[in-house]
Amino acid sequence: MSKQLTTIDFHGSKLIAIAGDRPENTLVAMKPIVEGMGLSWEGQRKKIQSHPVLSTCTTVKEAQLAGDNQEREHTFLALNRLNFWLATIHPDRIKNEGVRKAVIIYQTELADVAFNHFFGKAIAAGNHLTAKEAGGIAKGVVNKALTPISAKLDELMQKVDGVLAVRPVGVAVVNHRTAKGWLQHYGVTKRRRGLSQIVSNALTRLSIKMGYVISYTAEEGKRSFHEVVANAYFGVGAGRHLLPKTVKDQKEMSLEPAPSPFHQTPA
Structure with a gap:
């Protein structure tokens, strides 16, 4: 896997990642993300290291991040676990309104932006996907399309069952x-x-x-x-x-x- 850092613009912040051929070996630098949301990196670092799932998906690598003048050890998380980590942060427990809003933006958009940056074109082409992966993507598209239909069916069932x-x-x-x-x-x-x-x-x-x-x-x-x-x-x-x-x-x-x-x- 390449060690070259890739920078992605995200709401005025810089996301740092190392590209891989699949989401599970595409690595995202965690400190810039945490600090970009306005949270304490040390607190999140300890949480990631002690978590039974997240701790197995992290890698510590030497890298020179933007704004630094030398290489240092940094914690990277696999892209396919980024949403999992974001879900462990509870916005309702954050008192600072600005930080709370930033956390919600990151939870809503971050993983999709990073995923699309590395795999959007490949998915559109579809030639690198296994049958299982293609089926999973197709299932997601179909489920998204069926969501409004399901809502209409629920509404109809409510009327049938007595409104x-x-x-x-x-x-x-x-x-x-x-x-x-x-x-x-x-x-x-x-x-x-x-x-x-x-x-x-x-x-x-x-x-x-x-x-x-x-x-x-x-x-x-x-x-x-x-x-x-x-x-x-x-x-x-x-x-x-x-x-x-x-x-x-x-x-x-x-x-x-x-x-x-x-x-x-x-x-």
Whole structure:
């Protein structure tokens, strides 16, 4: 492998690398990258050396980097492990906003820029690739092309399954409750084993029939149902027999609002 250094311009910084015939033997000087992001090189050097994976992909070579007047020992990392190392840096733990932004830019673009510099033309030609490598690249291209299609299919499946919606953590929706929540709301304290799941399935079918959203809360991971659907199920539907006598009497005396009709426009 050549020992000649190659310099790549990247957002005003210089990336230093030694070209190889494949990503695993193309080496990238790590100190300029770390310092270009605004991080401490000594801290990252120790982390790389102690990491069970990264430590096996590093090479220490004597090289004269840009701005230096002599050769020194420098740590190089294999190009195919560059993204792996970048993923070990957590931007949310960096207090300095400028450094945090720089880290995100490097994580987003660095490995692609370096890879394309050395292998972009070769990949376009394709004549150096083994069948396995060509298949891997083709798979990546196909997966990228399928991403918007998969998103459309997911959207369609949500509509088929009852227009499922996911509520963000911490967002309260007072007119939605889980099956267990509605059972508690209607005073059904004595519940046989598996009743909550039975009611949840029944409310799911009724929500689809009535055209109401079934909400999934991120913090609970359970289905929750609109109050109109719950009122229909417990008020005039199959769930009425579950209600305690006092609750039934209140409904018969019209002390609670009657459930909305099925033709109501969904919320």
